[in-house]
Amino acid sequence: MPRIFRPNAYFEEELRLGKLFPRELEARNSVLESSFLVLNSFPDSAKILAHSPPEENWIKYWREKGIQIPKPILLRNLKQSLQKEKEIQLEEWGKISRWNSNTGNLEIDQTLADPAKTYGSKLNQNDWNREHNEDLISYSIRNSEDWETFIKKEKDHFSPDQKFVFKTEFGFAGAQKFRDVSGLKDLAYLFLKVKREPFLIETWADRTKDFSLLFSAKNGEYKIEEGTILLNDHKGKYSGTWMGEFFEIENYLSGMSESFSKISKFHPNYEGYGSVDSFFYRSKGIQILRKISEVNFRWTMGCLLLELRRRFPKEGNDLLLFLPKVQNSDPYSRLKIWEKETGWEILPLSTFFSPYRRPNQKNLIWVRLPAQKNQDPWEEAKIVSESGIRVLGP
CATH class of the missing domain: 3.30.470.20 (ATP-grasp fold, B domain)
Structure with missing residues (x-):
C-alpha cells in the first residue's frame, strides 16, 4: 500500500469552502510541497503530492548538500499514478480527505472534515477555553443576536483608544482585521450581512x-x-x-x-x-x-522544523524564516556566499522560482545556527533576516 503525503497548507480554507485544492492558493502551497520533499528524502518515506515539479536549480543545490530530492506525484497525474491502487495510506498537513479508488480521485471525507471543523473552529475553541485573562474580552459571534449581546455587555467598558481584533472562524494566521471602537459596527456588518461569516472578536493585546x-x-x-x-x-x-x-x-x-x-x-x-x-x-x-x-x-x-531536526540531527539552534521574493537571477550562488560569510548552514526549503521562472512572493529558508552563550533568539532572527534580505536582494 503506497504512502502519500498531501501538504495541504490551505487546510483551513478547504474546511471553510467545503472543497479541496483551492486554485488561488496553489502558489502559496508550493512552499510546503518543496519543504516536505526535503523532509521525505529518505528511503521508505511517503511520496509527496504536489501541484508542480520543483525547479532544477533548487534540486541541484540540495544534491550538492548530499540530499537527493525525490520526484513528487503531480496532482495532474494522480489518477494515472495510482490507477491500480485500491487503497493508499494518505497522510496530510490537515486531515480532511480520502482516496476514492472508483473515481481515482481524492475527495472530502466527512468523517474527518466534520470533527476538523468542530475542533478547529476558533469560535468553538473560544467557547471551550474559558481561561481568558480578566482584562481580555473574547466573544464568539455567529449571528446578529450574538453581536447585540456583545455590545450590550461590553459597551460600558469601551474606551476611545481601545482596539479589537476580528478573526474569521477558519483562516490563515495573520489574516485578522483590527478596528478601534468607532469601526466595530461597519466591520461586523461586513462579516454578518455581506460575507455571512461568523467571527471571533477579541481585545487587541x-x-x-x-x-x-x-x-x-x-x-x-x-x-x-x-x-x-x-x-x-x-x-x-x-x-x-x-x-x-x-x-x-x-x-x-x-x-x-x-x-x-x-x-x-x-x-x-x-x-x-x-x-x-x-x-x-x-x-x-x-x-x-x-x-x-x-x-x-x-x-x-x-512540527515541520521538529521533524527536520530529527531527520538531520545537529548541535545548535534552528530557524525557519520567511524572506521576500528574490531580486536577482541566481540566488543559489548567493546562498553559498552567505554561508561562507556567516558560517551558518543555509538551506532553502522552498524554491525561489516557479516552473515558469517567475520569482515566488515568499521564500522559506532554514538556517542552522551554532549555540552561543547569552544568545537572544529574537535579536538573532532579526540579524539573520536582515542579512538574508541584503544577500538575496539586488
Missing part, C-alpha cells in the same frame, strides 16, 4: 513574545514534543520559528502542563501532530501569559 507548544496524540494519549518561539510582529503576523536551547522556552513549557492537560479532554479522539499557540502581552506594566490563544489540530511550521 500589546503582544511582546509568542510561543508554541508542539504535541502529538495517539490512542487518546497526548504528549508534549517541544516548545518553540514564534516570530510574529505585534499584530500576530507570522514570519518564522525558532527551535533550540533557550531558557525562556523552558520557562514557558513549565507553566503549560495544566492547560495542556485540558486539550485531550476537548478533543479526545484526535491523532497526529498539533500545537498550542500562546503569547505574552503587556497590561498595566506587567507581562501576562495567555496560555491558550489557539489550538492547531494539524501539522504546523514548528
